[in-house]
Amino acid sequence: MNRIVWIVVGFLAAVILVACSLLPGSPPAPVVVTQLVTVIVTQEPAIPPPPTEVPPPTPTPLLAPTETPIPIPTGLACGGSGKMALLLLGESLPEKNPEHGADAIRLVKVDFDNDAVTILPMPPDLWVNTPNLAGVKATTLTNSYRTAKDAAASQGERAAMVQGTQAMAQALLDNFGYQPDHYITLSQLLFKNMVDTLGGIEINLPARVDGTQEGHGVFEAGLQVFNGERANDYVRILWPKGQAESDEWGRFERQNQVIAALRTKIMQPDNWLAIPQLISQFADRVVTDLSLNQLLDLNCMINAIGESIIMLQVGQDMVKVDAQGRMIPNGTAIKSLIEMSLNK
Secondary structure (H helix, E strand, O other): OOHHHHHHHHHHHHHHHHHOOOOOOOOOOOEEEEOOOOOOOOOOOOOOOOOOOOOOOOOOOOOOOOOOOOOOOOOOOOOOOOEEEEEEEEEOOOOOOOOOOEEEEEEEEEEOOOOEEEEEEOOOOEEEEOOOOOOOOEEEHHHHHHHHHHHOHHHOHHHHHHHHHHHHHHHHHHHHOOOOOEEEEEOOOHHHHHHHHOOOEEEEEOOOEEOHHHOOOEEOOEEEEEOHHHHHHHHHOOOOOOOOOOOHHHHHHHHHHHHHHHHHHHOOHHHHHHHHHHHHHHHHHEEEOOOHHHHHHHHHHHHHHOOOEEEEEEOHHHEEEOOOOOEEEOHHHHHHHHHHHOOO
16 A cells, blocks of 8 residues: 555545535534624724734645555544644635635634544635735735735745745734644645546535626526536635625635535545546645645544534624725634634
8 A cells, every 4th residue: 555645645635624514415514603792893903913923834845646546545543632723725716806815714723632623714805904914004814815925926836825825824813813833725726627637526506696797607506517617616706696795604605515525526436546636736736834644644533523523604793894895804703703712
């Protein structure tokens, strides 16, 4: 058995499993929507001064692809102990959202001792203070990533992704008190290419979604087969036609549906022949500072707990759109949610 191949396959499954909630129709995972205090609308977010800077992340080189696919083994003994705070980021596609940098933002607590995973998605358009971002005092979470990545473009794609991740981690610490131990950042083309490599994914949509006013097309209710482009259009919908406000929480669910469908497809034995190509795509389009053993431990533990993942949510009462159209967070409420559920 080629253990190196299994470690990388474990990485593929770990990223997908950590990021997703359940598909409609599956036994529901517990969802916690915490309503802490009343939102006070201000012209600028009421957020405390920044603490110390987040140490710059150092990426772990991923493995080159192997020519022979290896069946995924079972019965591995899980390692790992204690707790891990993980920042999981997924870039947006620039041709679809030129103003965005990272649309999928997940704060994850992995408790190895108690076999528990807790995930908090963060709205990418939250308006935050960015005192450590050169020339930008305040912007959206997603734009903090894009600004830092663009500034580092001359260093190469992977190095620029690391700089964007650093800026995002610093903004989360400065504004909400969340400091990750490790990170995984997925490139803008990763999911599109993976979906196409696997021959598409199936999603049973619970309701019709019209994304035509943003150029994303219409998605009818019922069973759909998405190629990579179609899947990316679906998860990018923020303003469905006919809705007066942005559908940030609906977009969370659409992202989760696509990730869960991708997880299901990749774990089917018929698709194991595509694993070398998937590994190559991950090596080119993912940066992380997790070691290979940590990735293996993470995947093993998540597989052990199955779908018993706690999904948190930033309540709609924790944000307010101001007169300038900015999504102003209640920093105190979100920070308290993170402190109670992720930092302990």
